[in-house]
Amino acid sequence: EIVLTQSPATLSMSPGERATLSCRASQSVSGSLVWYQQKPGQAPRLLIYDASNRATGIPARFSGSGSGTDFTLTISSLEPGDFAVYYCQQRGNWPLTFGGGTKVEIK
Amino acid sequence: HLVESGGGLVKPGGSLTLSCAGSGFTFSSYSMNWVRQAPGKGLEWVSSISGDGIYIIYSDSVKGRFSISRDNAKNSLDLQMNSLRAEDTAVYYCAGFETISVRPVDYWGPGTLVTVSS
Numbered sequence: 001e002i003v004l005t006q007s008p009a010t011l012s013m014s015p016g017e018r019a020t021l022s023c024r025a026s027q028s029v030s031g032s033l034v035w036y037q038q039k040p041g042q043a044p045r046l047l048i049y050d051a052s053n054r055a056t057g058i059p060a061r062f063s064g065s066g067s068g069t070d071f072t073l074t075i076s077s078l079e080p081g082d083f084a085v086y087y088c089q090q091r092g093n094w095p096l097t098f099g100g101g102t103k104v105e106i107k
Numbered sequence: 108h109l110v111e112s113g114g115g116l117v118k119p120g121g122s123l124t125l126s127c128a129g130s131g132f133t134f135s136s137y138s139m140n141w142v143r144q145a146p147g148k149g150l151e152w153v154s155s156i157s158g159d160g161i162y163i164i165y166s167d168s169v170k171g172r173f174s175i176s177r178d179n180a181k182n183s184l185d186l187q188m189n190s191l192r193a194e195d196t197a198v199y200y201c202a203g204f205e206t207i208s209v210r211p212v213d214y215w216g217p218g219t220l221v222t223v224s225s
Contacts, residue, residue, distance in 0.1 A: 031206060031207070031209075032206070032209040034209065036150075038150075042217075043200055043202075043215035043216065043217055043218060044142075044150065044200075044215060045215075046204075046211075046212065046213040049209045049210075049211060050209055053211065054211075055211045055212060055213070056211045056212045087149065087150055089150070089152075091204075091205075091206040091209060092206070094164055095152060095164075095166050095167070096140075096152040096155070096206065097152065098149055098150040098151065098152065099149075100149050101149050101150075
């Protein structure tokens with residue numbers, strides 16, 4: 001099983017700041033690495049697939065990078081609606097696994 | 108696009124069937140998945156079924172107790188849950204996404220809460 005470790009657990013930021021979220025895998029991810037955003041009481045929303053491709057309708061301030069075992073989600077300038085929990089997921093190996101999440105909160 | 112139903116309160120050892128109705132996309136062309144989230148916790152993949160229903164896989168935590176099925180003629184997905192345990196308490200999401208040739212759009216339902224308690 002591929003274990004995904006997200007850091008930090010919580011990120012305290014102000015609107016307009018740049019946020020950098022990390023996802024590290026216990027072994028190389030051979031398939032797709034995706035990122036989700038989840039707000040309270042809502043289902044996850046796909047942001048990034050294949051590590052660096054934005055999903056349909058996702059603004060350009062969201063970007064993903066990385067390969068192998070180290071992946072990053074960057075939000076270039078935080079907007080009020082971006083304060084949420086972010087999860088990475090690997091889809092290359094069974095069982096599919098998620099990281100523990102990073103909460104981006106308002107400072 | 109997806110709406111779950113069938114959640115509720117069930118006693119340990121009991122059974123429950125969740126259903127998911129799809130609309131607005133080509134249901135049969137998507138692998139369908141169940142993902143759950145325990146209260147205040149992260150996301151956990153439960154089970155997946157291929158678009159044609161041939162390939163099915165479960166997480167170790169539910170294998171032998173849960174059964175996934177789909178009916179493409181009715182755009183529906185089911186999860187039969189038996190021998191339920193307290194640790195199965197969670198919001199269960201029905202989700203359409205691929206693991207190979209990942210598409211730029213996923214489909215998720217709003218979730219249905221399953222509570223296992225005496």
